[in-house]
Amino acid sequence: MHPTSTTSLEIVLLCSHLNSPPVPTPPDLSFFEFPSVEETKNQSHWALFAANLVFLMALKCASIWVCAKVPHFHLGVPNLEARRYGVASELKLPKWEFCCSAVVAEQPITSLDDEKLYGAGLASSHSFSRTLEIKSMVLQKDFSLLPKPLSANDLLPSPDDGTRVRVAYQGIAGAYSEAAALKVYPDCETVPCDQFESTFKAVELWLVDKAVLPIENSLGGSIHRNYDLLLRHKLHIVREVQMAVNHCLLGLPGVRKDELKRVLSHPQALAQCEMTLGKLGLVRVNADDTAGAAQMVAVSGKRDTGAIASSRAAEIYGLDILAEKIQDCNENITRFLILAREPIIPGINGHYKTSIVFALEEGPGVLFKALAVFAMRDISLSKIESRPQQNRLLRIVDDSNKGNPNGRNFDYLFYIDFEASMAEPRAQYALGHLQEFSTFLRILGCYPIDTGI
Numbered sequence: 130m131h132p133t134s135t136t137s138l139e140i141v142l143l144c145s146h147l148n149s150p151p152v153p154t155p156p157d158l159s160f161f162e163f164p165s166v167e168e169t170k171n172q173s174h175w176a177l178f179a180a181n182l183v184f185l186m187a188l189k190c191a192s193i194w195v196c197a198k199v200p201h202f203h204l205g206v207p208n209l210e211a212r213r214y215g216v217a218s219e220l221k222l223p224k225w226e227f228c229c230s231a232v233v234a235e236q237p238i239t240s241l242d243d244e245k246l247y248g249a250g251l252a253s254s255h256s257f258s259r260t261l262e263i264k265s266m267v268l269q270k271d272f273s274l275l276p277k278p279l280s281a282n283d284l285l286p287s288p289d290d291g292t293r294v295r296v297a298y299q300g301i302a303g304a305y306s307e308a309a310a311l312k313v314y315p316d317c318e319t320v321p322c323d324q325f326e327s328t329f330k331a332v333e334l335w336l337v338d339k340a341v342l343p344i345e346n347s348l349g350g351s352i353h354r355n356y357d358l359l360l361r362h363k364l365h366i367v368r369e370v371q372m373a374v375n376h377c378l379l380g381l382p383g384v385r386k387d388e389l390k391r392v393l394s395h396p397q398a399l400a401q402c403e404m405t406l407g408k409l410g411l412v413r414v415n416a417d418d419t420a421g422a423a424q425m426v427a428v429s430g431k432r433d434t435g436a437i438a439s440s441r442a443a444e445i446y447g448l449d450i451l452a453e454k455i456q457d458c459n460e461n462i463t464r465f466l467i468l469a470r471e472p473i474i475p476g477i478n479g480h481y482k483t484s485i486v487f488a489l490e491e492g493p494g495v496l497f498k499a500l501a502v503f504a505m506r507d508i509s510l511s512k513i514e515s516r517p518q519q520n521r522l523l524r525i526v527d528d529s530n531k532g533n534p535n536g537r538n539f540d541y542l543f544y545i546d547f548e549a550s551m552a553e554p555r556a557q558y559a560l561g562h563l564q565e566f567s568t569f570l571r572i573l574g575c576y577p578i579d580t581g582i
C-alpha cells in the first residue's frame with residue numbers, strides 16, 4: 130500500500146517519536162505500512178514517503194502551535210481560562226498542552242505516554258485493533274483531565290477528588306453563618322472573614338470555593354447590604370439553605386442574668402431579640418457577628434456584659450448560657466445563600482428557584498407589567514425586594530431647590546426570586562418578556578429550593 134494511506138493514529142505514534150532520544154531497541158513499527166518490496170525498488174516512492182513524513186511532522190507542530198493560539202472558549206470548554214489555575218496548574222500541564230488534548234483529540238499522545246506505551250510493550254503489538262485500544266485508553270485519560278462544568282450533582286457535600294470544599298463566612302467560629310456552611314457541606318473547611326464583602330473577595334481570588342451569605346430572616350427581614358453586594362460582585366447563587374436560629378443570652382461563668390447591664394451582638398441578632406432585651410432593660414451594643422460578641426465578653430472579663438449568640442459559641446468561648454431561645458418569636462429562620470464563581474446547570478426535574486435583579490424603564494404600570502410576565506406563565510414569586518439604584522441617586526437639582534422636574538429622585542433595582550428553573554421554557558420566555566421593558570436585567574442564580582429547616 131502507498132505510504133499516504135497511513136492511519137492517523139499511526140502518524141501520531143510515529144511523529145511523536147521523531148524528537149525522542151534514540152532507544153536501544155527500535156520499536157517494532159510493523160503495524161505501520163511500509164512500502165512493498167516492489168515499491169522499495171522504486172526510489173521515487175521512498176522520496177514521496179520521506180516527503181510525507183516531513184509533511185506530517187509539520188502538521189503536528191502546526192496543530193500544537195494553533196492550540197496555543199486558540200482561545201479556550203473555542204474548545205467548547207466553558208470558562209477554561211478562569212479554571213486553569215484550579216485545574217491545569219494542579220495537573221502541572223502547560224496551558225497549550227491542556228488545550229491540545231481537547232482540540233487535537235486524535236493526537237493526544239505526549240512523549241510521556243509514548244514512554245509508557247513502549248515500557249508496557251504495547252507499541253510492539255502488531256495488531257491494528259490493539260492500536261485502537263491504545264488510542265481509546267489515551268483518549269479516555271485525556272478527556273478526564275478536562276474541567277467539568279458545575280451541575281446539580283455538584284451539590285454533593287464534597288468534591289469527588291477528596292479535597293474539602295472551602296467555604297468563607299462572615300464572623301468567627303461559632304457564628305450562625307458558619308453553622309449554615311456546615312449544614313450544606315458537613316465536611317467543609319470553614320474560612321472566617323471579617324466582613325461580608327471579604328467573603329465575596331475570597332471566592333473571587335480563588336482563596337475559597339464558596340461563600341455563605343445570610344440574605345433574610347423571618348423576624349428581621351432582608352439583609353439589605355447583602356443584596357447590594359450580590360449586585361456589586363459577579364458571583365452566582367448555587368444553593369440556598371434555611372436554618373433555625375435559636376439565640377442564647379451568654380455571660381461569664383457564674384454570672385446571673387440580673388447582673389447584666391449591656392449586651393453585645395450582631396445588629397440582626399439584637400433586632401430579633403428586641404422584646405426580650407427590652408424586658409431585661411439591657412443596653413444594646415453592636416458587634417460584627419454573634420460569635421465575635423461572645424468572644425469579646427469572654428476576653429473582657431466583665432460580669433455586667435452579656436452576648437447574644439449560639440450555644441456553640443458559648444461552648445467555644447467558655448461562657449454560660451443564661452437564657453435560651455430568647456428571640457421574639459419561637460420560629461426564627463434565617464435564609465442563607467451559597468455563592469460560587471460558576472453557576473450550576475439547573476435541571477427541569479425538581480424544584481428550582483431563580484433569583485434575578487432588574488431595573489425598569491420609566492412609565493405608568495411598568496412594575497405591574499414586570500410582575501405580570503411571571504403571573505401570565507403561572508410562575509410563583511417567593512420574594513421581591515427593592516433597593517435604591519445607588520449610582521443614579523444623585524440628580525442635578527436646580528438652584529430653586531425644587532427638586533427633580535419629574536418629581537422622581539429615586540430609582541430602584543428590583544430583586545425577585547421566582548419558583549422555576551432556568552431550564553424551563555416558561556422561565557426563559559418570562560425573562561425574554563421582562564427584558565423588553567427593563568433597562569437592566571441580571572440572573573443572580575438558579576438553584577434547588579430548600580424546603581427543610
Ligand SMILES: O=C(O)C(=O)C[C@]1(C(=O)O)C=C[C@@H](O)C=C1
Nearest residue numbers: 304305306343395397418419463
Ligand atoms: O453573626 C452571625 O452569627 C451571623 O451569622 C450573621 C447573622 C445575620 O447577619 O443575620 C446570621 C444569622 C442570624 O440571623 C443573625 C446574624
